[in-house]
Amino acid sequence: MADVQLEHGYTKIANELLDVIQHFQFTQNQYKLLMALWRNTYGWNRKECEFSLSYIESVTHLERKRVSEALKTLIQNNVILEVNPGSKNKTKIVSFNKNYDEWSIKQYKSSGALPTSGQDDTSGGMTTRSSGETPPSASGQSATHKRNIKNNIKNNTTTKNAYEGASDGVSTTDPVRGDSIEGNSVEEISHTPEVQIQKLLDGFVEVRSHGLITSADDYQQAKKIIESGISLENALVWMKEKFDSYQPKHPNKRINALSYCVGYIFDRHIEKQEKENSHDKTTVHQYRGRNGGSAGKGKSAEQAYRELEASRKAWGG
Missing domain, CATH: 1.10.10.10 (Winged helix-like DNA-binding domain superfamily/Winged helix DNA-binding domain)
Structure with missing residues (x-):
């Protein structure tokens, strides 16, 4: 069925x-x-x-x-x-x-x-x-x-709906809230994830440079990427990076499926998250010790806290 x-x-x-x-x-x-x-x-x-x-x-x-x-x-x-x-x-x-x-x-x-x-x-x-x-x-x-x-x-068509826009049958609604551009509230029909999935597939077809048809698996892979929280902008950039780094073994070999890029996109996403988390932990914090000196630059808040604890215990605090 x-x-x-x-x-x-x-x-x-x-x-x-x-x-x-x-x-x-x-x-x-x-x-x-x-x-x-x-x-x-x-x-x-x-x-x-x-x-x-x-x-x-x-x-x-x-x-x-x-x-x-x-x-x-x-x-x-x-x-x-x-x-x-x-x-x-x-x-x-x-x-x-x-x-x-x-x-x-x-x-x-x-x-x-x-x-x-x-x-x-x-x-x-x-x-x-x-x-x-x-x-x-x-x-x-x-x-x-x-x-x-x-x-x-x-x-x-006195009352516009979210499917009918001012031009070419393309929706003129806000893709996030489903509101019309003019500010009139309408029922939400098109959801942001679906719009982003279609745009990601569109970007894939563009960088692939051959064939205009995407498969059901391509759709599922794009859906997996968007629903995992990866932004459309990052997904498009990392997909392009994967295509740019691709070195075919012979002239007739080429990337045909979005699944080829998925692993790389997730790796870059995890790498970005780890970098952001690391940046949060290594933010430079200066503090005043009991001897009036300041902590050296480059120490993380966690490291500074451990040193303060050790100093407190040494003084019997």
């Missing part, structure tokens, strides 16, 4: 996009590409990402030809924007165009129109079922339909 939980990660996206996208005549393949893009942008709280054909193939299980056709169509129709077209040695970087007014994909002519189950996912058009009702006039349908969508969205 699948164990699907929000705690394992989730993608924040504005409800408006989920409502509106259904009124455009996207093919099945195009939908799959958009899902993959949302997962790799909004799923990581970012607006753009590398989007190679091989990556899309791996997550959608579509043939290269189908992937290429769908991606080309989405770019030509302003649904996906090319931030960097890429080259032979560089992966294409893209972003999702949330401004659906700029999309040139066809819309359904009436709100009751539905795609047939036998839709050809390589074509740009869709057929509609016969509902037995007289279809409304096509004149003014697009403008009226769009206005209805916006009115419904406005009514449904």
Whole structure:
């Protein structure tokens, strides 16, 4: 049985996009590409990402030809924007165009129109079922339909929730308290540890420099690090140190899993704690003895106390 939980990660996206996208005549393949893009942008709280054909193939299980056709169509129709077209040695970087007014994909002519189950996912058009009702006039349908969508969205989103932000479907809530940026109190939905886990995984993908997918084990390792009390900032720094010190035995050998860095991160954390504890114990304390002299600099409070005790006993105190 699948164990699907929000705690394992989730993608924040504005409800408006989920409502509106259904009124455009996207093919099945195009939908799959958009899902993959949302997962790799909004799923990581970012607006753009590398989007190679091989990556899309791996997550959608579509043939290269189908992937290429769908991606080309989405770019030509302003649904996906090319931030960097890429080259032979560089992966294409893209972003999702949330401004659906700029999309040139066809819309359904009436709100009751539905795609047939036998839709050809390589074509740009869709057929509609016969509902037995007289279809409304096509004149003014697009403008009226769009206005209805916006009115419904406005009514449904008068009160902002923690999932819906001002931009790109990314939360505008304080990650610690769950309060909105404007200061309005809302129910806490996103917890700090989960946000930190996702950011740690994001940092791992960045320093790894190959592949955008993290495994379930990577998630568990990141969770272990964050829940042990190691700060996100330190974890990212120490992970980078481990990557920088890595010396592969041959060119094709590389770090693929976060687990490779976990031991080093915990070692550095323990080392930092011991150093801080040692610093607390070796803080220089000066004291006045019975002979009026002062304790030498560099003595710890514990050492000074032992000497005072010995002196007191020697004097019969």
